[in-house]
Amino acid sequence: MSNDVSNLEGSEELGGQKVRLYPVTRIQGRADIEIIFTPYHEVSEARFRALEVRGLDRLAVGMPALRVPQVLSRICGSCGPFHQLASCMALENATGAVLPAAAGTVRELLCWLWLAHSHLLSIIYTVLPDLALPMSDMAVRNITGIYMVEQEAVSRLFRIQAAFAEALGTVAGTLVHPAMVVPGGVSSIPDVRTLSHTAELLEGCEDDLRETLRLLEMLIKRDAQMTFTGTTLEGHYMAATVEGVPFPLGDEVTVKPFGEGEPVVLSHRQLLDGMVEAPVQWSYLVPVSLKGADHLLTGPLSRMNMGYGPDTKWADLECNKCVEQWGRPLDREFLAYMALMLEVIRAWEKSRLLLEEWSPAGGVACAAPEFSAASGVSVVDSPRGVILHSVSVDGSGIVEAYKVVSPLQFNCPMMNRHLSGIARKVVTGIEITDAVAQRLQFAVRAFNPCVPCGTH
């Protein structure tokens, strides 16, 4: 970690020079941005490179399948529970284990709580510094800098985060890699006291959510004028859905074009079969596209483009307001930050609806899977987008093959094309100023990349 933007590394490539911005800050994991110039000193390409790989998916091979979901949760410190869930679901798909209804409800509640909590951390530590202090010196462009001048606004966000954290702690035990989701169901069903405490915690967030939403709306509107370069997102957006409406545990995957064209609906298995992996020599991340859809977007902005559905009235209303203001499709990078906030609201509404209609207390928690040689596939829509797991087990329940595909892999081709587009507009030579570095990183952060998750 030696380079400041002023200590640029230059080397000859493609007849021109290459400049490295290292590391990319306020993202999860270690990565750099390489800017490649033509011999005429114009930007030819900019690319985000993942610098680390752990290979936890390979660790799963040869391991007793029942231990694998807890291991694979450690693929990602943000979306870990969703990897755990995807792993359990792939095993259930392989074994034919039928999930008890009560376990399904608990899983759904956990998904909404995890999603909101993960987004809240992104909003506090990534989004707020970018939106509130975009032009400030880097010494203050961080959460402590904002805390010192706008303590109440930050405290509001922390109150919401603390409520979701406590709710998760009460329902799932731990925040980051909870053990509660197990193959065949969940390890326990929360009791009535836990559920009513969770409901109270969430109820107390409403005013803070409203105030925070207004603040973000205002900041996004202001920043849009400063940062929008005219470069929009192009390609397809994708989300797990039920009847076209995004749902983390949706049994189908909907893919729609940003421009003209018909949506395609795929089963989990069809997504696996339709994927094209295209490893590159310059990054540990393996980009993934779909046949007929080279540039994909997955994650909050994709789901916002699909629309939230009428049962979450508040999120739906705010989503429609965004469409009125910015047009459909929502194809500007900064709207990804708005999508994070609207999904917190959606998750809040969904959790409350589930808690109001709760019936499974005391129900069956888990159906123990029984193994025969088989394979299974699953898709879960995590906070950062679609995760795919595919597993083959032998008759004694040992994993023979395992594949993980993470949101960053799907997003990578579109992110790099978008980054290149922005770089062509804002980079004017090999001297990269802090403002230009910040603009390039903003283009990357809109995709909320998580490197450990992407390379497993």
Added chain:
Amino acid sequence: MYIATVALCACGGCHNSLLAAGEPFVSLLSEHTISFSSYLFDRRTISPSDVVLATGGIRNHEELEIAREIERTSRKVIAVGSCAVYGGLPGARDREEPPAVSEGAGLPEMLENVMPLDSIVGVELYLPGCPPPPGLILESLKSLEGRYEPPHFDGTVCSECPRTVEVKPVKSWSLHPGCGVPEGSCLLNHGLLCLGPVTRGGCLAACPLEGSICIGCRGPSDMVLSSQLHSMYSDMVKYVTLSTASRREKVEKKLSAVLETIYLFTRRDPVIRAKVKERVPGE
């Protein structure tokens, strides 16, 4: 104080656990100065720090360089999480071939095996857990301000667990993490291999509390580390033999078949390797 955070070979979970400590963490930070933290701050260079919260083990040459730089420039380092303390899950097996990338691409080359942080950096405080709970990380940070004693838990997960163990036979053993075991009843009594008896406490038995086994993420307890005659495996055999009134050989056979799962988080730790050389898978 100048405070820094750094992630080496890590999933980001330890950092997120720290960030989830929320306002008390940010309020504490705002009383000090962040010297570097690629999670929080846009500065790109490592600069001298009084305290570095370091997560992750060392898996490639870039991480090795970062660790050396931290060793050169920092006064006190807290090893946060079992990856930093023991090498963690990435060390559960020997290195496999990484994906093929171009040699000239400037990507960090992988090391032979993952190393715990203290192979390179002098560590002031060890905070195992995958991840350690947010409150524990915050308390550790405050302890280096001199306000508190550093947190230390010498008991086991069992000592914090509300479930009660009975001496009774178990028909069969399962690696299932949990399957709706009644509240109050020890998971071992239901044939679930919970590592609570040999794992360091401090997490308030988070997993058994929710009906799921402890997979040993906080590493061995003080008892296990106390003498050459103890190891996670041998102590587990003893405990299961006693609690199930089984024959020792039968339990040994069962547990040696799943040895890898006992040392998931700690296999690359030299102390553990030295103590249990004949037991660590792959030796």
